[in-house]
Amino acid sequence: MVENRPWGNLLAHLILIVGVALVIFPVYVAVIASTQGPGEFLRGTLPLLPGGHALENYSAMWQAGLSRVGAPPVGQMLWNSFVMAMAITLGKLSISLLSAFAIVYFRFPFRLVFFWLIFITLMLPVEVRIIPTFQVVADLNMLNSFAGLSIPLIASATATFLFRQFFMTIPEELMEAARVDGAGPLRFFKDILLPLSVTNIAALFVILFIYGWNQYLWPLLITTDPNYYTIVMGIQRMTTAADSDPQWHLIMATVVMAALPPVLVILFMQRLFVKGLTETEK
Amino acid sequence: MQTKQMTFPSRWLPYALLAPQVAITLVFFLWPASQALYQSLLRQDAFGLRTTFVGLDNFARLFDDPGYLNAVSATAVFAVGTTLLSMGMALLLAATVNRMLRSRESYTTLLVWPYAIAPAIAGVLWWFIFNPSIGIVPYILEILGYRWNHRTSGSDAMLLVIFAAAWKQISYNFLFFLAGLQSIPQSLIEAAAIDGASPFKRFWTIVFPLLSPTTFFLMVVNVVYAMFDTFGVIHATTQGGPAQATNILVYKVYADGFVGLNLGSSAAQSVILMAIVVVLTVIQFRFIERRVNY
Numbered sequence: 001m002v003e004n005r006p007w008g009n010l011l012a013h014l015i016l017i018v019g020v021a022l023v024i025f026p027v028y029v030a031v032i033a034s035t036q037g038p039g040e041f042l043r044g045t046l047p048l049l050p051g052g053h054a055l056e057n058y059s060a061m062w063q064a065g066l067s068r069v070g071a072p073p074v075g076q077m078l079w080n081s082f083v084m085a086m087a088i089t090l091g092k093l094s095i096s097l098l099s100a101f102a103i104v105y106f107r108f109p110f111r112l113v114f115f116w117l118i119f120i121t122l123m124l125p126v127e128v129r130i131i132p133t134f135q136v137v138a139d140l141n142m143l144n145s146f147a148g149l150s151i152p153l154i155a156s157a158t159a160t161f162l163f164r165q166f167f168m169t170i171p172e173e174l175m176e177a178a179r180v181d182g183a184g185p186l187r188f189f190k191d192i193l194l195p196l197s198v199t200n201i202a203a204l205f206v207i208l209f210i211y212g213w214n215q216y217l218w219p220l221l222i223t224t225d226p227n228y229y230t231i232v233m234g235i236q237r238m239t240t241a242a243d244s245d246p247q248w249h250l251i252m253a254t255v256v257m258a259a260l261p262p263v264l265v266i267l268f269m270q271r272l273f274v275k276g277l278t279e280t281e282k
Numbered sequence: 283m284q285t286k287q288m289t290f291p292s293r294w295l296p297y298a299l300l301a302p303q304v305a306i307t308l309v310f311f312l313w314p315a316s317q318a319l320y321q322s323l324l325r326q327d328a329f330g331l332r333t334t335f336v337g338l339d340n341f342a343r344l345f346d347d348p349g350y351l352n353a354v355s356a357t358a359v360f361a362v363g364t365t366l367l368s369m370g371m372a373l374l375l376a377a378t379v380n381r382m383l384r385s386r387e388s389y390t391t392l393l394v395w396p397y398a399i400a401p402a403i404a405g406v407l408w409w410f411i412f413n414p415s416i417g418i419v420p421y422i423l424e425i426l427g428y429r430w431n432h433r434t435s436g437s438d439a440m441l442l443v444i445f446a447a448a449w450k451q452i453s454y455n456f457l458f459f460l461a462g463l464q465s466i467p468q469s470l471i472e473a474a475a476i477d478g479a480s481p482f483k484r485f486w487t488i489v490f491p492l493l494s495p496t497t498f499f500l501m502v503v504n505v506v507y508a509m510f511d512t513f514g515v516i517h518a519t520t521q522g523g524p525a526q527a528t529n530i531l532v533y534k535v536y537a538d539g540f541v542g543l544n545l546g547s548s549a550a551q552s553v554i555l556m557a558i559v560v561v562l563t564v565i566q567f568r569f570i571e572r573r574v575n576y
Contacts, residue, residue, distance in 0.1 A: 008481065012378045013385075019375045020392045023452065026407040027399075029418060033410065046416050095303045102299035107289045114300050121311050123563050127510050127532045128555040131539045131548055132314035132321070152310040155303060172287055185290040214400035216514040221540070232400045236518045239406055248410065255403055262398035270391060277397075277454070278461055 027259070034058070034253035057253040071238050074254050077231040078261070080146075084219070084230055085212030087150035092208050093201060096156050100163035101189055105175070122157035126218050134221050144225040153218060159204055162279060166200050167193065203276030206269050210262045231258040315556065321549035340550035349526065350534070350551070357530040360444060361508035368448035369500055372455030377485065379456075380463045390460070397453040401446075402514030408446035409519040432520065436527025439520045443528050446519070447512045454507075455500050462496030463489065502566045510559065531555060 033046060035054040065073040103115060126133065133152060142148030170193070178188045219230045229237070235258060238251050266273050325336045344350045379389045396404070411417050412432060420430040432439040466489060474484045513532045516522060522529035522537060529537070535555065539548030 005481075009381070012381050015378045016375065016382075016385075016389050019371070019378075020389065023393060023396060023449070026404075026411055026449065029411050030407055046418055048418070095306070098299040099303040102296040104285055105290055106292065106296035106299075107285055108293075108296045111285075111296075114304060117307055117312075118303060121307050123559045124311050124315055124556060125510050125559065127513055128535070128552050128559060129311075129314045129318050130536060131545065131552070132317035133310060135317070136310060136314055151306065155306040155311060160303070168286075175286060176288060179288075179290075185292060185295055188290075210398050214398075214402075214514075216400060216402045216517070217536070220517075232402055232514075235406060236402060239409070239518060248416070251406070252410065255406055259399050259403055262400075263395045266395050266398045267391065270394065273394070273397075274457060277457060 027256075030252045030255050033248055034250075034256050036249045038247070038249060053249065054253075057249050058257070061250055061253045061257070071234050072226045072229055074231065074234075074257055076227070077229050077234045078257065080228055081213055081230040081232065081258075082261070083146055084149045084215065085209050087146060088153050088212035088215070089205055089208040091150060091154035092156040092159050093204060095154060096159035097163055097194075097197070097201075099160050100167055101185075101193065103160075104164055104167040105185065105188075118155070118157050118160050120157075121155045126153070130217065130221060137222055143222050144228050146228070148222050149215075149219055149228065149230070150212075153212070153215065156208075159208070162200065162204065163197065166197060170196060199272075199275075200279075202269075203272045203279065205276075206265055206273045207276040209265060213262045234258075318549045318552040318556070321545055322553045324549075325546040336546070340546045341554075344547065344550055344554070349529075352526055353529050353531050353534045356440070356526070356528060357509060359440060360447070360512075360528070360530050361505050363440070363444040364447045364451065364508040364512070365501060365504040367444060368451040369455050369497070369504060371448070372452050373459050373497075375452070376456050376459035376463055377489070379460060390456075393456050394453045396450050399450055400514060401450060401512055402518040404450040405443070405446045405515040405518040408442055408449065412442050412445075432524075434524055436524055439524055439528050443512070443515050443520060446515050447508060450515075451504060451507055455504065458496055458500055459493070462493050466492050499566070502562060506559070506562050506566075510555075 029046065029048075032048060032050055034057055036047065036051040036057075037053045061074045063073055063075065065071045065077075071077075099114075099118060103111060137143060137148050137152060140148075142151070174192055175188060178192055183191070214232060215230070216232050216236075219228075219233045220236070223229055223233070231254070235251065235254055238247070238254065322340055323335060323337060324333050325340065326333050375389075375393060379386055379393075382389065399407075412419050412430065414420050414431045414433060417430075423430045430438055432442045470488055470492075471484055474488055479487070509530070510532055512530070513536065516528055516530060516533045517536070520528045522533050531551065532555065535548050535551045538544045538551065542548075
């Protein structure tokens with residue numbers, strides 16, 4: 001703030017309030033819609049004030065789901081999403097910690113080859129290689145399983161690079177001291193490197209959890225059994241049926257429940273989230 | 283590529299540590315990618331009984347196919363639209379938030395959470411408020427004399443998916459712009475203010491040029507996002523329609539391969555997309571390191 005301009009401040013607040021309102025508006029409409037009764041949408045436009053059916057909509061979706069379109073209960077889909085997101089997050093974190101440790105603290109033949117091998121994964125998002133990856137997973141009998149949902153997404157170049165960068169900043173003396181005291185590499189990793197990396201791990205955890213939770217194409221391809229539907233793709237199954245049989249109040253209740261966990265993660269861990277975001281992005 | 287000065291002496295341990303990551307990369311990344319490369323050179327007959335080697339014919343056919351060229355131009359419109367809209371909004375909001383002292387934190391919190399919402403869900407949210415029969419926005423547009431219908435109008439559908447994709451990306455761009463703005467030395471702006479430059483003049487002649495490394499970085503990231511991460515937005519809403527108007531490249535790979543079962547063509551499209559990702563990644567690393575300097 002360089003000088004005091006009362007009108008400028010007013011204008012700035014105005015811009016921000018309009019901006020925030022625009023950003024919140026779609027979600028507000030969804031929350032309102034999820035509280036309406038079934039007949040409300042047949043009348044034409046959507047009301048902008050909450051209706052009185054919130055509890056029954058949410059509990060109906062939580063327990064029963066939209067069985068008419070073959071969507072399982074939301075409670076179960078949320079659980080599936082949670083398991084998938086956690087498996088992806090923990091998997092990515094552990095294998096990239098290990099590989100960063102190997103790349104920084106050891107000198108061995110073909111180190112550069114491995115480094116580039118990991119780097120390549122950065123360039124091959126699922127979206128561009130869906131059919132051959134699907135074939136591999138089908139051949140390995142991993143369709144309709146949590147292993148199939150998570151393992152193919154676990155390789156992570158960004159996490160490996162982040163940890164590599166962080167390990168490079170750790171003073172040499174720590175390792176020398178550890179070796180003088182007779183600690184082997186695994187002991188050094190467990191007792192010194194891991195405790196030092198806690199903040200980085202936590203920051204990355206937030207980003208990766210959101211990444212895992214929001215997976216869409218991959219679950220869509222490999223789950224045909226409703227028992228393994230995740231919430232984000234389950235919603236799509238409902239909207240395709242919505243044109244003939246508009247159950248918007250129920251769909252929007254599901255949308256709110258699907259979006260809530262990752263949004264809460266961001267709101268409660270905003271500091272870690274910002275750190276994770278700005279540091280992982282190369 | 284450096285290591286530490288002193289390293290652990292072990293012959294097998296580093297390989298064991300790298301094994302899980304490398305195994306997954308080989309099985310789920312390199313092998314499928316090479317398969318895509320191989321299949322892009324083959325063609326199956328209509329019954330999947332015979333496969334013949336056709337060389338680069340799949341690629342040649344793609345570039346003669348009006349459907350594919352249409353997807354290329356739809357992707358270009360979509361990527362440019364999403365990038366401009368989302369970066370423009372984010373820059374305006376970030377520059378405004380940066381003026382604030384006490385309320386900065388609260389506005390930031392209110393603006394960052396859409397990052398957490400999956401592209402598919404963002405699509406459904408906007409699909410709902412733009413729904414031609416019950417949505418709130420078509421209702422208002424109708425009063426203003428415009429009949430919105432993304433089920434029949436290609437440009438309406440394109441606008442819809444751009445809004446949804448840009449909305450989700452605003453928070454990401456906002457955070458990076460805000461970080462960029464905060465690293466600009468306050469003394470420069472104060473000096474300009476003393477010389478009598480108005481806030482707008484200060485923004486365009488000092489702040490915006492100094493922000494160019496961030497802007498450039500975000501441009502690349504947003505193009506990558508719009509091209510590859512927005513499958514969910516399209517699939518959950520328009521499904522490429524109406525009349526292919528929103529059939530972007532990533533969606534077409536899926537639609538041709540999984541729905542149309544045209545494996546050769548889909549594999550060729552995958553290979554082209556991989557080439558695009560490689561180019562974008564190289565640009566990102568090359569030029570981000572060197573930065574756009576003044």
